[in-house]
Amino acid sequence: MRRILGLTSVIVALCGCHTSPPLEDYGPVGDFRLTERSGRTVAAADLQGRIWIASFVFTRCPGPCPQVTGTMARLQSELGDRAGQDGVLLVSFTVDPDRDQLDDLRKYADQYGADENRWLFLTGPKEVVDLLCERGFGLGIQRKPGQEDVTHSTRLVLVDRNGHKRGYFDGRSADDAGRPVDDLPKLKEALATLLREQS
Numbered sequence: 042m043r044r045i046l047g048l049t050s051v052i053v054a055l056c057g058c059h060t061s062p063p064l065e066d067y068g069p070v071g072d073f074r075l076t077e078r079s080g081r082t083v084a085a086a087d088l089q090g091r092i093w094i095a096s097f098v099f100t101r102c103p104g105p106c107p108q109v110t111g112t113m114a115r116l117q118s119e120l121g122d123r124a125g126q127d128g129v130l131l132v133s134f135t136v137d138p139d140r141d142q143l144d145d146l147r148k149y150a151d152q153y154g155a156d157e158n159r160w161l162f163l164t165g166p167k168e169v170v171d172l173l174c175e176r177g178f179g180l181g182i183q184r185k186p187g188q189e190d191v192t193h194s195t196r197l198v199l200v201d202r203n204g205h206k207r208g209y210f211d212g213r214s215a216d217d218a219g220r221p222v223d224d225l226p227k228l229k230e231a232l233a234t235l236l237r238e239q240s
Contacts, residue, residue, distance in 0.1 A: 064199075064234055067206035070095075070177045075134070075165035078146035083163055085204060092235055093130040094228070095198040096212055097174060097182075099137035100149040105195050109212035112197065112225060114153040117160055119229070128202070129232070131160040136174065136182055136193045138164045178206065197224070199231055202239050207231065 074084045096113050098106040113131050120129060133150075135141040141149075146162040155162065164170070174182045180194035199208040208231040210224040 062234075063238070064207040064231055067179065067209075069204050070200060070206060071173070071204075073165075073169065073173050073177065075163040075169070076143070078143050078150055078162040078164075079157060080143060083161060088130065088132070088200070089204060090202050091128045091130050092202055092232070092239065093132050093200045094232075095178065095200060096131070096133045097136050097178075097180065097193050097196075098133055099135050099191060100141050100145045101137065103190065105213050108214045109195050109197070110149075110153050112212045112214060113160065114155070116225065116228070117154070117156065119225075129159075129236075131155075133160070133162045134170060134173070135162070135164045136170060136191045138167050138170055197228060199228065199235065201235055207235055 183192040197210045197212040210228040213222045
C-alpha cells in the first residue's frame with residue numbers, strides 16, 4: 042500500500058493533477074499467451090494484479106512506430122524505478138510477428154533503453170496478434186497483400202489490475218500534418234486516478 046501511494050504521489054507531481062473524474066471501463070482485454078523478447082511465455086494471467094500500458098509497433102516501421110516507442114521510453118523514464126516496484130508495466134506488442142524475431146525485438150528494445158523488468162516486448166502468431174489487437178483492444182489493424190507495411194493504431198492503452206481497458210491515448214509526438222501531439226500528461230493523470238482507485 043505504501044509503495045502504491047508513493048508512486049501515485051510521484052505521478053501526481055509529474056502531471057500536476059490532484060483529483061480527476063472516474064475512468065471509463067471499456068471491458069476486458071481477454072486471454073492471450075505470447076512470447077517475450079527473452080523467450081519466456083507471458084500470458085494475460087501473468088499481468089493480473091498489475092496496471093499496464095500497451096502499445097503496438099513493429100521494428101521495421103517507416104512511419105509513427107519510433108514516435109510511439111519514444112513516448113513509451115519517455116514514460117519509463119518519467120515514472121522511474123518505482124513503476125516496476127509498484128506494479129506498473131509497459132507492454133509493447135509487435136504487429137509484424139512474421140518478421141520481428143526475438144533477436145529483432147531485443148535489439149529494438151535495447152535501442153530505447155527498455156528495462157526488461159518494467160517493459161515487455163511480446164510476439165506470437167499473426168492471427169493471435171491481429172485478434173488481440175482488434176477484439177481484445179478494439180484497435181484497427183490492416184495488412185495489404187503483397188506489402189510489408191502494416192497499418193495499425195498508434196494508441197496507448199491503459200489497462201487496470203483486473204485486465205480491463207481504462208483509457209486510450211495518442212502515442213505519437215506529432216500528427217500526420219507534423220503538428221505536435223502530447224497525450225502523455227493525460228495518460229499520467231489517468232494512471233494516477235487508476236492507482237488511487239485500485240490501491
